[in-house]
Amino acid sequence: TQLLEQSPQFLSIQEGENLTVYCNSSSVFSSLQWYRQEPGEGPVLLVTVVTGGEVKKLKRLTFQFGDARKDSSLHITAAQPGDTGLYLCAGRIQGAQKLVFGQGTRLTINP
């Protein structure tokens, strides 16, 4: 049973389009992180959200933490080929030290 469900698992769109990736759970997280991973490399931290309802922007990427701290979304505006990669959400359960990862969303942006 996956504690964090990401959707979609695969997404292939054209350059310039917008997209949203979702990360959902029935558990409450004290914080949630988004990572991007290239093939054969480790995940690179993009953002950490801590407060319910928090919105953070990183250039064309917008991250939102749900009010109840059970879900999160990543929205990319005007996607570019350089955005291609595996996007992972990871949550820290209250009182625990480990991160629980979703299965990832493999994003392909076609020129």
Add this chain to the structure above:
Amino acid sequence: DAGVTQSPTHLIKTRGQQVTLRCSPKSGHDTVSWYQQALGQGPQFIFQYYEEEERQRGNFPDRFSGHQFPNYSSELNVNALLLGDSALYLCASSFVRAGGSWLHEQYFGPGTRLTVT
């Protein structure tokens, strides 16, 4: 500022053998976590070390063991390797603030690709 480093980058072992993977945390970090990432999956938590002790452990058998040294570097040992142990093994480091509060961010190394034949 040196990031998280791992060695070796690639490793090929046969079933039944033992393997040791190494990790040096990011400068200023004192906590090391190990994750296993199978192909096409998200990372799965193995265990975490802080102050040279295992703080928390995921659902992995006792064949997986670890160690943290006084300089905060860490090793992951896997005994009696199985074909299913083939994966990318990731090390992540973080920092515990004074008072024991664990900062939220974990920074990952490039991983060690282990292939068991």
